[in-house]
Amino acid sequence: MAAQTRFPSPSRRAFLLSSLACAALIGTAPGRLFAQETKKLKVAGIYTVPVEQQWVSRIHVAAVAAQARGEIDYTYSENTANADYPRVMREYAEGGYDLIVGEVFGVEQEAREVAADYPDVAFLMGSSFKPDGSLANFATFDNYIxxxxxxxxxxxxxxxxxxxxxxxxxxxxxxxxxxxxxxxxxxxxxxxxxxxxxxxxxxxxxxxxxxxxxxxxxxxxxxxxxxxxxxxxxxxxxxxxxxxxxxxxxxxxxxxxxxxxxxWHFEPTLDHALAQIRAGAFAAEDYGLFSFMKEGGxxxxxxxxxxxxxxxxxxxxxxxxxxxxxxxxxxxxxxxxxxxxx
Structure with a gap:
């Protein structure tokens, strides 16, 4: 299958600047990790292989199902080389996405550096390592099946x-x-x-x-x-x-x-992330347990x-x-x- 990359519009800096100006006047800080009970969330997937591949397909299927329910707007990039992964993360973050999901097994450090630059974007990434409490917007998961x-x-x-x-x-x-x-x-x-x-x-x-x-x-x-x-x-x-x-x-x-x-059923993992974002409570959690059988994973x-x-x-x-x-x-x-x- 040919590479399929769907990138969002590249910049939301003007919006952030205006938000910062307003925040200075009213004494609050901007950030899309605050509660969003009613908003349809924008979700982007970044995958290093085709979406038909076993592991990635489970993430993709769950996201497509959430979109069909009207909960999210979902787009994705597949066949993304590890060398390009941080760049694609930045482009989606700049495009106003609420949640970016994917797998960073080959780019652990670089992915976390990108997340640190966008504290108001939630990142939920397949990883061999645990989340870092100092990077509150970067949660990890794995298929603990x-x-x-x-x-x-x-x-x-x-x-x-x-x-x-x-x-x-x-x-x-x-x-x-x-x-x-x-x-x-x-x-x-x-x-x-x-x-x-x-x-x-x-x-x-x-x-x-x-x-x-x-x-x-x-x-x-x-x-x-x-x-x-x-x-x-x-x-x-x-x-x-x-x-x-x-x-x-x-x-x-x-x-x-x-x-x-x-x-593997990724739905419990994704559903928890969406609920946390809507509640303004997304944090550096280990989502591995949502793959356990007792959780329906x-x-x-x-x-x-x-x-x-x-x-x-x-x-x-x-x-x-x-x-x-x-x-x-x-x-x-x-x-x-x-x-x-x-």
Missing amino acids: QDASYLSGIIAAAMSKAGNIGMVGGFPIPEVNRLMHAFMAGAREVNPAITFQVAFIGSWFDPPKAKETAYAMIENGADLLYAERFGVSDAAKEKGILAIGNVIDTQADYPETVVASAL CALAPFGTFEGKIPQEALDLVGKRAEEIKAGSFTVEINDEEPKSA
Whole structure:
């Protein structure tokens, strides 16, 4: 898909200058982080990959839904190189946007420097680091969907006859590592002797490379694949084995291949940010908890074509663990260390 960049008008300096002048007269300071109960908020998304990519698509879908409800006006830039990311942030901030959302894993420091220059703009960014209380307008999130990943691991182990699972990821960063570890832990609850082949392709969007990596794992005995990246399920389909999806539900594209998927729902994260902006209370929060299952931030996808094909014992365990997770009596470990083949 060709790059699609939609930039706002470049400047609101004249407005800010006039606001400052008025504020000097009435003794208040301007700033769009004050309460805005009725205003339709302007939201911009900045993404380093196409909006079809798994992780980013969940942010995009939530924003499109909020726009359809009439709550926000939403625009976005996709395929934004890390080198251009700070510039695009500034252009949206200058364009009068209330909230800028995106992912700054490759530009952490630069993104925070931009946010510091626009204290009246709310920034909600996917990040491997925590928010800084001294930068009040910069909140962070990540897809903490380890709960659903654990449940998908239970399904995987029940469906693998060889007890050999291949796992292909993008980069070994915390938000990928924790999902893989949770998946592996769920699988081990069913089969403590199960083995894993783990590899990272060094890219967020390289389906051919992911596919080739998956082929090698199949050649090495894997009879089920964990598809953290696009391309893995294609390899599984072509070789006639099963796959477990991640973040989005791709079963419609692979009806005889993808057994289950751990879904990320970004809606609770975005809804909280919008509510905080409207209340004038947006702050440097860690939004990670809004991805937890008990908050509605993750779930298992419907089994679809695999209804009736998954062992009942595994389904019973999934149901039991899901209820315990929601009730708080069972906690899936969050392990951000790089997973290894085992």
